[in-house]
Amino acid sequence: MTSTPLPLIDLSRFRDPGADRAAFLAELRHAAHEVGFFYVVGHGVPGALTTGIHEVAKKFFALPLEHRLAIENINSPQFRGYTRTGHEYTGGKQDWREQIDIGPERAALPVTEGAPAWQRLIGPNQWPEALPELRETVLAWQDEALRVSREVLRALAVALGQDEGYFDAWFDEEASTHVKIVRYPGRDDTEQGVGAHKDYGYLALLQQDDIGGLQVQAQDGGWIDATPIPGSFVFNIGEMLEIATQGYLTATRHRVISPPAGVERFSIPFFLGPRLDAVVEPLTLPAGLAGQARGVSEEKDNPLHAQFGANALVGWLRSHPKVAERWWADVTA
Numbered sequence: 001m002t003s004t005p006l007p008l009i010d011l012s013r014f015r016d017p018g019a020d021r022a023a024f025l026a027e028l029r030h031a032a033h034e035v036g037f038f039y040v041v042g043h044g045v046p047g048a049l050t051t052g053i054h055e056v057a058k059k060f061f062a063l064p065l066e067h068r069l070a071i072e073n074i075n076s077p078q079f080r081g082y083t084r085t086g087h088e089y090t091g092g093k094q095d096w097r098e099q100i101d102i103g104p105e106r107a108a109l110p111v112t113e114g115a116p117a118w119q120r121l122i123g124p125n126q127w128p129e130a131l132p133e134l135r136e137t138v139l140a141w142q143d144e145a146l147r148v149s150r151e152v153l154r155a156l157a158v159a160l161g162q163d164e165g166y167f168d169a170w171f172d173e174e175a176s177t178h179v180k181i182v183r184y185p186g187r188d189d190t191e192q193g194v195g196a197h198k199d200y201g202y203l204a205l206l207q208q209d210d211i212g213g214l215q216v217q218a219q220d221g222g223w224i225d226a227t228p229i230p231g232s233f234v235f236n237i238g239e240m241l242e243i244a245t246q247g248y249l250t251a252t253r254h255r256v257i258s259p260p261a262g263v264e265r266f267s268i269p270f271f272l273g274p275r276l277d278a279v280v281e282p283l284t285l286p287a288g289l290a291g292q293a294r295g296v297s298e299e300k301d302n303p304l305h306a307q308f309g310a311n312a313l314v315g316w317l318r319s320h321p322k323v324a325e326r327w328w329a330d331v332t333a
């Protein structure tokens with residue numbers, strides 16, 4: 001275990017005419033290239049909203065199991081809704097967390113012959129009737145998480161020598177957003193809260209409480225604690241940015257160690273990806289950076305797909321075998 005702290009980026013410096021923009025961009029580029037994980041402050045998200053979603057998350061997981069199961073994800077071909085503790089798998093091993101998955105609210109498309117399988121990821125969410133305030137709080141938080149992540153992505157585009165709007169072309173109305181509301185119950189027997197993995201979109205933003213447990217893999221293979229910093233979000237690079245930059249940025253592996261027995265941890269990750277139909281192309285890096293691109297990682301158990309819908313679908317199928325078995329047997333076969 002290493003205790004090197006992750007870099008901290010003050011995002012307000014990106015638009016501040018009084019700030020040293022070149023220094024800001026160099027720091028951001030360094031954080032994203034060297035570590036792939038960094039804290040973001042100066043994001044402008046009201047404290048009332050971050051506190052509000054934490055409170056509503058606590059209320060949801062305190063509901064009787066039958067109310068949580070009323071929105072179980074097994075009802076949803078789109079993997080939306082509630083996952084019970086122990087029903088999610090990472091690296092082939094059971095994770096120890098319960099969660100709600102929420103995506104863009106859309107009607108499911110009619111299934112047509114020859115349509116790509118990932119189209120079936122488009123569809124409605126499941127919201128708990130027993131806790132109506134969850135929906136409005138999550139939607140308000142999701143708007144802010146989207147705003148902040150797109151701002152980070154614009155700053156990254158500039159730091160990579162592109163126009164600020166470079167990535168905007170990959171969004172339109174179909175921007176892929178995904179919110180998870182997670183509770184890690186404490187345990188002492190094994191440590192996997194969520195196993196080591198990479199995130200598959202462009203960027204992930206994480207709101208975590210003050211318990212800790214998130215760890216980031218350093219380039220030397222050691223694990224760095226992403227110790228909670230109040231008022232910050234933790235950001236990390238996903239696989240689509242690794243593909244877009246040919247490994248100048250890499251999707252960094254991370255995991256969560258379960259809190260000890262009797263302690264619970266809440267976290268709210270938000271994933272920003274391109275449109276499901278986007279095929280992410282390599283961007284042209286400035287000469288000074290291109291030489292530092294490490295190439296796209298080739299792992300037997302996790303081949304990366306430039307077609308985002310396919311990449312996302314593989315991730316869902318791997319994590320939720322019960323939903324896969326019920327709704328996706330034709331694809332997994």
Ligand SMILES: O=C(O)CCC(=O)C(=O)O
Nearest residue numbers: 182199208214256267269
């Ligand atoms: O809960 C956390 O701290 C991280 C969760 C995570 O990495 C994920 O859900 O992809």
Ligand SMILES: [Fe+2]
Nearest residue numbers: 197198199254
């Ligand atoms: Fe993750």
